[in-house]
Amino acid sequence: MSGSQERPLRADAARNRARLLDVATEVFTTRGVDVPTEEIARAAGVGVGTLFRHFPTKEALLAAVMVRRLEAIAAGTAELAAGADPAEAFFDCFRLVVDRSAGKNEFTQALAAAGVDVHASLQESTAAIRDRLAGLLAGAQRAGAVRADLGLPELLALLVGTGTTMEQLRDDPAARERIYEVVFDGLRPR
């Protein structure tokens, strides 16, 4: 399934790659994508050359960060989707996607752009998530837990938007919980 040939990667190289991804995730998430590559490299304790050896362009680094997050989300939803109750599965996944997407927006939005102009490397992961969400939505609607007139595009948009909402309430968990109540209530059939 995975197209690219990868040799095992030496221990130190793997460590550097991982650190770069970690640092980049942190940095892109909290400060946006305009952070200089040099700073990312420095924060990861490597030279710029190393960064560019692992990720040939800044965009590739960004894509790699995204892929990792998306895959984590995909894995999470897969697990939740296995649960018995469709309604519960749906709402739990909604939370999971929103919670795991936290961060600077420009960055998060790639999720919804799915299938359009997204970098090829993201296609696979976003498609997987989209499919899963489509399934969950249908299930929840069949179970009567979600308004029947809602399509996948609206759901995706709502996920992104709710992410933004939550971002504003970073420091107030109680308020975030109230937002979930509002949104989930709104999603249920009247």
Next chain:
Amino acid sequence: MSGSQERPLRADAARNRARLLDVATEVFTTRGVDVPTEEIARAAGVGVGTLFRHFPTKEALLAAVMVRRLEAIAAGTAELAAGADPAEAFFDCFRLVVDRSAGKNEFTQALAAAGVDVHASLQESTAAIRDRLAGLLAGAQRAGAVRADLGLPELLALLVGTGTTMEQLRDDPAARERIYEVVFDGLRPR
């Protein structure tokens, strides 16, 4: 109304300023804030020098654009707030804020940052809107049209987030309408 001392401004200067604001609004909204100043100036039919005479930094230009939008929003909410029914006033204002905030997100979000790290020049306008929204929220809650446990921060966050949601559905008015139904439903007490 405006706090600072301004001399009248010659007719052509005023015209240039206005064109710059119009162009900048259009450009920042549709293409984000990374557009070069030079391009904005050219689109406005003036030299960069003129742009910088009117707005000492790019950030100042951005702030001015924001202020104008915020004032328009403030004016709109003022009008709506005058209407009789608190519930209707509240929901109409919610729509108005979201609709008028449309555009590249990074840009829009300044709204919710209200009172925190926003550029000083925005304080006044955002404060006005915040106060108005606080009033409307209280009114709607008193009227039993909105859940009582919702605070102003949640409302502001929701406004921003809904703006983002809508941005994803730019081209699908029906879907946008469904989103409003979801959010408004969610806002009502169970």
Next chain:
Amino acid sequence: MSGSQERPLRADAARNRARLLDVATEVFTTRGVDVPTEEIARAAGVGVGTLFRHFPTKEALLAAVMVRRLEAIAAGTAELAAGADPAEAFFDCFRLVVDRSAGKNEFTQALAAAGVDVHASLQESTAAIRDRLAGLLAGAQRAGAVRADLGLPELLALLVGTGTTMEQLRDDPAARERIYEVVFDGLRPR
């Protein structure tokens, strides 16, 4: 004939442009094209930004340098070609082209590459020179001053090669003169 619209250019801007061209000509000619743009800018007494305002890429600067040289050569050959004796005109032009093409080779060769992969901006100038040389060659052959079996490609190649030869003898004018004798003798019919 000249396609591009150019406004007069302010006095200082024109001066800077000229200085940049002069410096670049000198530098590219003596040290090759790998000299950093910053160094050229510094030598011309301007900032890098100015260099890039006048010439959007380093390649464009190189092209501009070439064009100027080629146009000077074209003008020179035009004058010489007007002279009465075809044989004299031909040999004088040969000298002129070689002498004026002096410098790092990679650079000079553009002449012969004419019509192939040369930067568009050079096409016009090289074409002009080529045409002129074709005419001179034909004339000299008609006058019996040059072997009849020689085509334009050989002439062009010989011009470039002779330039290289001369470059090796930069500091020995007498030797250079002897080279001209050799080449010119060789060009005459046996």
Next chain:
Amino acid sequence: MSGSQERPLRADAARNRARLLDVATEVFTTRGVDVPTEEIARAAGVGVGTLFRHFPTKEALLAAVMVRRLEAIAAGTAELAAGADPAEAFFDCFRLVVDRSAGKNEFTQALAAAGVDVHASLQESTAAIRDRLAGLLAGAQRAGAVRADLGLPELLALLVGTGTTMEQLRDDPAARERIYEVVFDGLRPR
């Protein structure tokens, strides 16, 4: 013959060294000296480390390539010089040098720089060729086959220049032949 102390070199090491030289020759000749070392190493099927073990700097690799070519040329001229007729020997050697020097110019020119600023490692080979050419020239002049007023520097310069001329006519053997006629005719006394 080789001045420096070298231990025998293991079989595989020798093979690697040879492949590197072959690849580098090909690559420098056809694409110039700006090709990255990494690419040369890859083309030779070894890691960069290996390249740098055999040749401490890129320049050293370039020098080694040159030396090998120069030694081949020297060997060739030695053979030809042994022939009876001095005139024939001279002209045959001229051809041989030019033909064997083919390739990107910047690279070839090192030949003529002989004795001046050339890398120390080339001194020996260039000196050998120079001496041989000096001998051939003197012989041909004594035999009345070449103008008496021509010195070794002119000959060397002419060799390089003719190489450049030929490079322009890479694909036209007939034209190349005509160039040889021109140059050889020019070299003969009037």
Next chain:
DNA sequence: CATGAATGAGTATTCATTCAT
């Protein structure tokens, strides 16, 4: 010995801002 990962100085180019015209 061979490998290829790591390094970091170096390079072209952009862009907010200043200032001479």
Next chain:
DNA sequence: GATGAATGAATACTCATTCAT
């Protein structure tokens, strides 16, 4: 006031060379 030329710090990316595995 308006203009747009000049400025130079900043930034992504490359590549010869070193060194841990």
